């Protein structure tokens with residue numbers, strides 16, 4: 511029979527029936543202390559400036575987590591330490607991975623639990639050194655097992671990220687070569703179109719259709735450009751930039767009248783003018799589609815903790831809840847004619863400028879905030 515990961519981990523730390531017995535025997539005393547230990551645990555996490563950041567949900571979340579940690583300790587001592595136990599622990603591990611909790615925080619956290627639980631052992635068996643030793647060994651083993659399960663979930667996550675990166679890189683290469691190959695035929699179509707147009711100057715309908723072909727060739731070229739920009743990572747040609755210029759040039763490119771508020775006095779940024787213009791062309795273009803001909807678009811600037819924030823808002827109906835989480839992934843779109851590269855490209859460019867982009871939902875309409883470090 512194939513050994514499960516749990517069995518393998520148990521064999522590795524040498525966790526067996528004798529340890530199980532020791533843990534069960536400790537639960538009765540432990541129960542009187544789990545609540546206190548849970549308080550100590552979160553007090554210590556909150557006292558650390560880095561670890562505290564993971565607890566963004568504030569007091570109510572900490573209250574809930576204290577409760578779940580009490581349950582966790584009960585299960586730790588009562589078992590059974592079987593497959594469902596392992597799956598439950600993996601689920602907890604995946605929650606930590608999902609909130610991007612750095613894995614090195616697990617060691618310090620486990621150490622707090624180790625000290626406190628060893629305290630329980632010491633107080634229970636202080637008159638019986640042999641029993642004390644056996645119980646300490648059992649606690650040590652189960653906590654190592656827990657750490658191993660936690661790190662196992664981090665490793666699994668890393669492996670799946672690697673697999674995804676590999677898939678994307680193969681996909682990227684494929685897109686790159688298709689993009690290049692399509693450029694030539696499109697170029698030929700464009701020049702032939704030009705020649706044919708000159709020959710049918712008197713035929714209005716033919717001219718109209720040729721214009722439509724020309725328009726579609728333009729769209730196909732733009733898609734290829736976006737695709738190639740997306741995979742190519744052109745080096746940044748940086749200089750000090752005034753954001754008002756960048757935004758005005760983006761609005762001009764789209765022939766848009768946009769209300770720009772509190773932008774003129776923003777500090778300068780260090781960046782690539784044409785790539786940052788692309789960021790705002792894409793955001794403003796999306797906003798125009800969302801707002802429609804009757805709607806409005808505005809861009810508002812602010813400085814938050816030394817970081818420059820530019821919020822692009824529109825009066826459209828906002829981003830559908832079902833795609834919010836995947837909004838910045840390639841090939842996710844709500845536009846009928848789009849292929850979903852605009853926001854992925856925006857994210858890529860902004861991050862290459864050491865900035866961030868976030869969708870911050872409002873009651874009505876969408877709001878995208880680009881944050882960039884000041885020069």
Ligand code: HEM
Nearest residue numbers: 555561562564565578579582602605609611615616619620
């Ligand atoms: C090594 C010891 C740790 C144990 C035993 C532990 C245990 C748990 C448990 C039982 C849950 C509840 C999972 C659920 O809702 O099903 C949880 C969630 C969570 N833990 Fe930990 N934890 C540990 C370390 C940490 C550290 C060091 C931090 C922060 C610095 C942390 C932050 C969180 C947060 C924020 C959640 C909520 C995640 C969510 O619901 O999205 N944990 N943890």
